[in-house]
Amino acid sequence: MDAATTPVTLQNRSDSTPDLVYRTRLPVRIWHWINAISIFALLMSGATIFNAHPRLYWGKYGANYDDPWLIIGKRGQEGFLQLGSLEIPTTGLLGYTPWSSKAIPPLLTIPNYYSLAEGRQWHFFFAWILIIALITFVIYSIFSRHLKNDLALSSEERRTTRLWQDIKDHARFRFPTGAAARNYNALQKIAYLSVIFLLIPLVILTGLTMSPNLNAAFPVLLDIFGGRQSARSIHFLCAAALCSFILIHLLMVVLAGPINEMRSILTGWYRLPQRGKDLL
């Protein structure tokens, strides 16, 4: 990447002094936070909606008398998660806790009491924000070259041996230092690209496929996902994938230096980590 397209200001310092670089531009930072808030609100209000019928099916239909592939339920004071024929005890976490007998406990839902109607109001409000923010962000990313310069993988990064090395480095918590840390690393780019161009679009499309009015207007949606209940299942799998992304994303923030990372996503300024020094 050439300096002309990277807004790096404090260049050409010696390697011994930590460089502060301007890494994250304002529109990207604003989108990140709007997106973070909407995704949390959507996951938590989605949990309320899921609690109304905590069973997932494949196909065109699915209700109480049909075969679900996933159930979160309770038997007396014991919670369980049933996946096909596998049953996992989840007492205290899912299905049953001393404070709740809902599939997903109120600590993790919006609102923090059971109200399907209110959960839906929150869900659809933030769904609009997510969609508008995503479209705006993608348009911005294309025209500002954020996509090309910061997110797209270079031909070097796309090599299998290089990717394998990145995976091994990540597994050993060895992160790029110095000038190499100026840009997102390959795995980071893959994670961000998957969320922006795969996971969020998929969660939006499967969400729309659950709308009976949109099914009438765009029946192709049902063909793509194999029926409404399949779309609902994929919607929840996407939500689970987003949860894992968030967990790993936050873990990486902590491991890579939470203060530096938070400054970078709040102010844009990022201190390039140095080799051999403690991460902070």
Added chain:
Amino acid sequence: MISRRTALIGVGALTLSGCERVTRSPTVRKILTFGEKATLTSQRLVTNRNALAPEFTRADLSPRFRVNGNAMPASPEYARHVATGFADWALEVGGLVQNPLRLTLAQLKAAPQRTQITRQDCVEGWSAIGEWTGVPLSLLLRHAQISDKAQFIVFHCADDFSGIPYYESIDMIDALHPQTILAHTMNRQPLPIGHGAPIRLRVERALGYKQAKFVMRIEAVASLTGIHGGKGGYWEDHSGYQWFAGI
């Protein structure tokens, strides 16, 4: 000393009560309705208003169609209708119409019919596929010479929740839609009581709570204000469900 457990519960309770203050705030609730309005406006804008809901084949029928809502209206009047096999039951069509109607079940069955195999989606998330036969609502409304001033069709039902009668409403786009029928037959059998005998509304592009069961009276109105709670339906009035049930 405050134990860690007590402290944790205390912090938890404070957080939860804080959250509750947000979700119960009228201002917040008002702001959130923008989502619902945007959904209704944009869905009406981008969809063909006459688009038909997907229809399925008999191979797709749910083996067992779940009964939801009230399984049996509690009123003595309804019990009398059940006892007489709905022989002296009649559907009233009134409100903003030139020619109010009173139609017996036999008359409804003698009118032109439509049969459709469609999917019902409950607001809770489950779906069931059933075969429905009935009279297109548009036919009745034309026969009753509905006024141009009518904006909504209200369905008054025989069932109630704790004494509060069930009702629902749809706009003219859905009311005149070819798949909107008053079904008296389900899966080729007379409509069972649990599914809304003698007739129920099928409005196939909307969620389950719009599919009013035990329909006794149909009223054409210019506005929903003044009808029960004014929000257009039992669940809309009492639990805050969205009037637009297309998603």
